[in-house]
Amino acid sequence: MKKLLATLAVAASFALATYSANAQTYPERTITVVVPFAAGGPTDTVTRLVAEAMSKDLGQQIVVENVGGAGGTLGAGRVASADPDGYMLLLHHIGMATAATLYRKLAYDTLNAFDYVGLVTEVPMTIVARKDFEPADLKGLVEYAKANADKVTVANAGIGAASHLCGMLFMSAIQTPLVTVPYKGTGPAMTDLLGGQVDIMCDQTTNTTKQILGGTIKAYAVTTPKRLDVLPDVPTTDEGGLPGMQVAIWHGLYAPKGTPAEVTERLSKSLQLALKDPNVVARFAELGTVPSPEPDATPAALKAKLEGEITRWKPIIEAAGQYAD
Ligand code: MLT
Numbered sequence: 015m016k017k018l019l020a021t022l023a024v025a026a027s028f029a030l031a032t033y034s035a036n037a038q039t040y041p042e043r044t045i046t047v048v049v050p051f052a053a054g055g056p057t058d059t060v061t062r063l064v065a066e067a068m069s070k071d072l073g074q075q076i077v078v079e080n081v082g083g084a085g086g087t088l089g090a091g092r093v094a095s096a097d098p099d100g101y102m103l104l105l106h107h108i109g110m111a112t113a114a115t116l117y118r119k120l121a122y123d124t125l126n127a128f129d130y131v132g133l134v135t136e137v138p139m140t141i142v143a144r145k146d147f148e149p150a151d152l153k154g155l156v157e158y159a160k161a162n163a164d165k166v167t168v169a170n171a172g173i174g175a176a177s178h179l180c181g182m183l184f185m186s187a188i189q190t191p192l193v194t195v196p197y198k199g200t201g202p203a204m205t206d207l208l209g210g211q212v213d214i215m216c217d218q219t220t221n222t223t224k225q226i227l228g229g230t231i232k233a234y235a236v237t238t239p240k241r242l243d244v245l246p247d248v249p250t251t252d253e254g255g256l257p258g259m260q261v262a263i264w265h266g267l268y269a270p271k272g273t274p275a276e277v278t279e280r281l282s283k284s285l286q287l288a289l290k291d292p293n294v295v296a297r298f299a300e301l302g303t304v305p306s307p308e309p310d311a312t313p314a315a316l317k318a319k320l321e322g323e324i325t326r327w328k329p330i331i332e333a334a335g336q337y338a339d
Pocket of ligand 1: 051052055056057058109170171174175176177178198199200201217218
């Protein structure tokens with residue numbers, strides 16, 4: 015028995031030594047960041063910009079893997095069950111918090127399945143439509159939607175997605191349910207908006223700014239208290255007659271639960287650097303957003319944000335009584 019205990023103690027100290035040695039030399043190979051939505055959409059865009067900058071600092075390639083479906087919960091589930099070694103990460107948005115209540119049968123326990131790296135950005139939303147959609151402004155859109163509720167189609171990226179939440183806020187503000195059309199992300203939804211297969215969408219500026227400025231889609235409003243520098247001609251929801259319809263979409267970088275603290279700290283430092291990278295700052299500005307400040311790009315700040323947002327959305331979703339299952 016004594017011999018067995020001694021053997022176990024040696025094995026344990028060897029495992030511990032290997033583990034911390036790995037944490038000290040991390041990263042030694044390619045890192046994967048899962049985006050829980052389709053390629054070409056707003057989460058994908060933000061992730062690729064940040065991953066490129068982090069890769070320079072970490073000295074390893076970072077590949078982005080798109081695992082879309084079920085409002086982001088499939089991708090989150092994939093990372094929740096990955097090895098906690100720092101080589102599989104998740105970049106997700108507000109949907110991480112809302113899905114915790116919207117999905118009563120999630121494959122993971124949101125608050126216990128992840129470790130935290132830091133907040134990444136907070137992105138304004140825009141209410142947009144296909145280019146030839148009839149209403150000329152937000153007031154006209156509200157009147158048209160109320161009169162044609164069974165015909166107006168609203169694209170979103172599945173239940174719990176940012177576009178779904180924003181679409182729900184719009185329908186609730188005008189007290190009219192419209193026809194929703196779910197996609198695996200607003201990348202493919204944008205393709206259909208451009209092609210005229212769907213009428214309207216509420217989506218992040220990181221996916222809509224280029225199309226709005228290029229005149230390939232119509233913009234009715236930004237969901238911010240003030241107009242955006244990058245879209246000075248687009249009125250706010252307040253100006254357009256929907257006061258109080260304001261929403262911004264925060265994003266965070268996560269690792270599976272059990273990732274060594276040295277690794278999440280290393281990733282957090284790299285994230286902070288990436289968010290100051292001149293290319294990231296400039297591209298974010300062109301897309302109507304700003305990187306999270308350094309104190310927010312930390313494990314503690316993301317943990318507090320996620321906990322606070324789950325608490326904030328739970329009673330709202332429960333009162334609405336609408337779940338994903
Ligand atoms: C959303 O609506 O949640 C996002 O637009 C998802 C995406 O990145 O496609």
